[in-house]
Amino acid sequence: MKQFKEIHAQLVVKSLSHPSPSLRPIISFSALDPSGEINYALLLLLFRTSLASSVFLFNTVIRGLARVIHGRPGFGWSSLLVLNRMAELNLAPNNFTFTFLFQGFSNCCAFDLGRQFHGMLIKKSLVMDVFVRNSVIQFYSVCGEMNSARRVFDQSDEIDIVSWNSIINGYVRNGDMSEALNLFDKMPKRNDVSWNSVLGGLVKFSFLDDAYRLFMEIPRRTLVSWVVMISGYAQNGRPKEALALFRSMLSMDQEANSAILVSVLSACAQLGALEHGNWVYSYIQKKHVIIDSILSAALIDMYAKCGTIDLAMQVFNSSKVKCVSTYTTAIYGLAMNGRSKEALQLFDHLRAGGISPDSISYIAVLSACSHEGWVDRGFHYFNSMLDAGIRPELDHYACMVDLLGRAGLLEEAEQLIISMPIKPDSAIWGALLGACRVHANAEMGRRVGNLLIQSDKNHDGRYILLSNIYAESMKGEDAEEVRRTMRKRKIKRVPGCSLIEVDGVVHEFLAGDKSHEKTEDIYRVWDEVVKEIKKLGYIAETRKVAFNIEEEEKETLIGYHSEKLAVAFGLICTEPGSLIRIVKNIRICNDCHSAIKLVSKVFKRKISVRDRKRYHHFEDGQCSCMDYW
Incomplete structure (x- = not known):
């Protein structure tokens, strides 16, 4: 962009003309190129009086605004300025103008403004071809207004496969899988987007068996569909199915990408399947897959959770690019394998190296302190979070309660919970209940356990912990009463x-x-x-x-x-x-x-x-x- 501006400056300094052929690359580059600057294109478009009257240039800027505006305010006002400038030049917007506008409204969720523009289109009978309708359907879907999106879809004289995909994806996005599947069954023609949209929705909402049945019906399984299914199994605690599907994919001569390998390594980590994990690492090396920070962290996590922390650290030390997630995974791996001293040293090395730890990094280091009972060190790192500009969240407080509880400081742990600036959740009280069992504090255990059973009635672990506290305190009748409550409420214990x-x-x-x-x-x-x-x-x-x-x-x-x-x-x-x-x-x-x-x-x-x-x-x-x- 710097070189681009220097060249453009020569046009200005030498008073050379700006005909449309020269403006087109200037505005296109500034608005659409990843290294461009949309504000540069916007200023040029709005304030050059000698600008040639070209709708294409205005559409390009609107398209650029829609592209960079994701999640940020400002698109609405900027687009209005562009439209106003078009009106001053007597340029009428066309179908591309409105398509890009609604894409921008979708990206920044500008519901009120988008709805007003839709109303204007209808009232003035302006251009509403299939492309504009599809962008309107997408806009309402993103904003969660599926009734409005469906009306546009149902009232359209012309709909194409993009229309079908947009409305189906809208239902998927808003969690209505029943209607998404209903429309999917009615589609006259499907493409890869159609299959992957519904498949992704089923996986997202944990309908894995239905997803697998749909997956087996796909006439041509793309790499995306394999990614969706394998990651779905891995992320929903079904690692065996993830590995089985991975083997099936390889048997069909389909090569795995980095996203699939990360999910497969996660499955290996869940199972503690070191032999499978070693094979995946060999596959990565054989296929010359680039080991980026995400794949590196997945390898470290796999080896750490398989109990081979030395191999995990070999991967860490050989990683060419180390980011905060790479360090955090290694710190947590060291902590869970009983090497908390090295975990803290690595955390200090992280900070000394100029990498800012994030909130998850602090969870890892607090866990390391908890495993060893280092109360003072734990509070040191907990308090240093604020100095780093990180506000402690529930997970950090849970670590601190666990740390105090394991060390037998039950009163201090309860006082920390009471003094928290945010409302404690069941996980925090559960950490205290676990400590009550470890240190045989039946009185506090009874109080905390009953509180949890009232607030978290369907969690089997609370009942089991309270029952065990009573049992170990020789209060067999109380223990049996807790188990009777479980049976009455039909709470099933997760088997070990x-x-x-x-x-x-x-x-x-x-x-x-x-x-x-x-x-x-x-x-x-x-x-x-x-x-x-x-x-x-x-x-x-x-x-x-x-x-x-x-x-x-x-x-x-x-x-x-x-x-x-x-x-x-x-x-x-x-x-x-x-x-x-x-x-x-x-x-x-x-x-x-x-x-x-x-x-x-x-x-x-x-x-x-x-x-x-x-x-x-x-x-x-x-x-x-x-x-x-």
Whole structure:
């Protein structure tokens, strides 16, 4: 643009004429080129008295305004100035003028102004061809006025495939998938936009089974449709389906792009499927896929969540371009793998390097402090957020409550919640309730638990935590009353499950699971394991089982938790001395933690268990969490 202005200045300084052929590239470049300046074109158009009368130039500026105005005010006034200048020059707007105008109204959601222009078009019987109608439909759809958009669509004498796509996409955008599918079924002809619009809507609103059925009907699956489906599965907690679809895509000789690979790596991270993740990394290198900051962060996240933090840091150190998301992912990965000291060092390195941490960076560093019980450091970083111009949000307060709660400072944690400048949500009170259980504060636990059950009636975790607090405080009747309330309200408990990858296959176990083909061997091996670890002092942790049953039955209830079955399966199916890696969907319980520590010592195996909060790396009878979790 600087060079462009210098050349234009020569025309002015040398008093050379500005015929239309020279104005066209000047205004087009300024208005439409990514490196241009729309204000330069606007000023030239509005204030040059010798301007040639060309509707094309005015349309170009309106189009440029519509392009750069996204989410910003000002389009309405600027466009009115352009239209007024056209009127002064006796230039009549044409269909392109109104098409670009309504695109601008859509981009800045100028509903009132757009509605007035639509009324003027109708009242004065001005140009309303199919292109203008489509832009009007799009305008009303973006503004959430689907009744108005539908009237324009239904009253149109001429509609094309763009008209159909615009109205369908409008219903998708506004969450009315029923009407979107109804219109989709009536379409006389469909293109890639039609299929991907409805497919994307179904995925967005978590109708994944319906989306898959539609996906299988697509006559020609584009890369976009693969991206939508694979990312949809990954983002909605169905990683196995994401990986299966990825394999299907590759079998059809369709190459993956960066967006698909990020979603596939996310699926690998959720499953703890390191072998799959390694294969994806090899694919990236083989296909020479450019590893940008987003893909780099996905690789770091995958390796960190698979428990191989050293590989994660290798990716981080080899990243050519490191942005705040790359640093944040590495910081969080170090923290969840028990290397909080390195996480804080990396955070300080981030700031020293001139990169400004964002709000998510502070969540990562506060989590690192919480995992280690570093209260003073936690408050130091929490208070430094304001110095960085970042206002603490609910997630930051949740981290601080978790930090104080784990450290046993329950009164201080409750006082922090009460003094918050924003209303605390159930996650914050839930963090305090979890701390009440860890530190056996039945009185505060009862008060906080009942508050949560009243405000968040459908969350199974609140009931389970309160029930366990009562059970561990030897208040069996209160614990049973909580569970009766659950049954009465038909609240189903999310079952604990554990995943283990062996030879590229992910196996899933539930507590007391007997569906696996090796069930007999798994139970036999675990029973033998228990005999061995009892020789080192293992005693089953049965305090939280509060039912009126014998101690032996209590041991049976907790004796076959999902991670124990996964450990037994790992002992059967992996080489002696190799690492056993397990991913669990909820927190590991005290009994399983104690048992697996002893298993690592007796059988000389490293065992990594990722629970909902962090990794536990067991080796020689010790855990990386140092029994602080």
